Amino acid sequence: MxxxxxxxxxxxxxxxxxxxxxxxxxxxxxxxxxxxxxxxAPAPPAPARGNVALGLVVAVVAALVTAGIYGAIVGATEYEIGYAAVGVGFLIGLAAGKLGGSHPVLPVVSAVLSLGAVYAGQLIGIAMIGADASGMSVMTIFTDHFDVVTKAWSEEADLLTFVFLGVGAFAAFSGAKKAAA
Structure with missing residues (x-):
């Protein structure tokens, strides 16, 4: 065996x-x-962080885009939605903080841009509502009758309108701080 x-x-x-x-x-x-x-092999380049100018540019672009989206939401629902204002602010702050880094000016600029974006979104929403009622285009209402749109905003503005502006600004400030960390 x-x-x-x-x-x-x-x-x-x-x-x-x-x-x-x-x-x-x-x-x-x-x-x-x-x-x-x-x-x-060289390491892939790190994502651009700490570039304040890039952070500001991206925050402005985010403010313009989110203002349009918020305006479409307000125009479609005919209501101001607080969560949408928080989303506007947070996205602006997130964009600024992610690309701009932890520079102390970014949260402040993000909050200011958020105030402008929420306000512009509310104006766009009013223009959309006016366009539905009058049969004109939104751009015609917004550009040719901007005085009517702002007057309608000031007549409709109440405490909740300003709360949404403040909450959006706070979300932008804190979003920029958290994204940079």
């Missing part, structure tokens, strides 16, 4: 020693050398 011998064990501490192949054509072959180390 033939006895089987155990497979040879690699030399202790040598990970490149001969391993049992047991029919595996891809197993380590005797005397094989380890693969050469990969050539030096």
């Amino acid at each position: 033939a006895q089987s011998t155990p497979p040879p064990q690699p030399a202790e501490g040598n990970p490149y020693a001969q391993q049992p192949t047991e029919g595996n054509p891809y197993a380590q072959q005797p005397g094989a050398m380890p693969p050469p180390p990969a050539p030096f």
Whole structure:
């Protein structure tokens, strides 16, 4: 009767020693050398952070976009929605903080931009409501009859309107602080 011998064990501490192949054509072959180390590859560039000018530009773009979205929401629902104002402020602050870093001017500018974006969104919403009522386009109402739109805003403004402005500004300030951390 033939006895089987155990497979040879690699030399202790040598990970490149001969391993049992047991029919595996891809197993380590005797005397094989380890693969050469990969050539030096530069690390991918880090995302742009700490660039205050870029943070300000992105915050302005975010303010314009979110003002339009908030205006569409106000115009479609004919209501001011507080969560939307918080979202406007937070997105502006997030954009400024992520790309602008922790510069102390960014939260303040984000809050001011948020005030403008929420106000502009409310004006756009009023223009949309006026366009539905009059049959004119929103752009015609907003550009040619801007005085009527602002007068309608000032007549409709109540305590809740100013609360939404303040909450949006607070969300922008805190969003910029948190995004920069």
